[in-house]
Amino acid sequence: MPKSTPSLRGVFLGAVATLALAGSVLAGDIKINEAYARSSGAKAKSGAIFMEIMNTGDKADQLIGASTPAAKKAELHTHIEDANGIMKMREVEGGFAIPAGGMHMLARGGDHVMLMGLTGAMLQGGTVELTLQFEQAGEVTVMVPVDLERKPMKHKHNADN
């Protein structure tokens, strides 16, 4: 069937290109986009990972845990404002809901994966292997590029920035 060969080859190459895209992964209904990791510097004992988590399925999922060889512990954190107006981080019991057909952002100043007790310095250009645990999708591993230069994300409608 010589006619079908070129299209099959195209599909195969497309899949390889998707896998090779740093900071992205597709696992079942879960798609991770634009993941990146950062810390406050080479001597930092902790770091954080941000990403967009999409759920392309028709069933709600939940991110319930994370682990990485880059740190002793990975926790699901959010920022909350205390009584004095000071932003503090705390662990989120039960993790983050990823709605069916929707997405959940992990972003600076909001929800994030916290890495505590880094096993080595997070250097620009490096990569952190992160395994996320989802209730439905199970374990999803993404190779996360370290990006110390990325600025916090601006809202898209903020055209004057």
Ligand SMILES: [Cu+2]
């Ligand atoms: Cu944190």
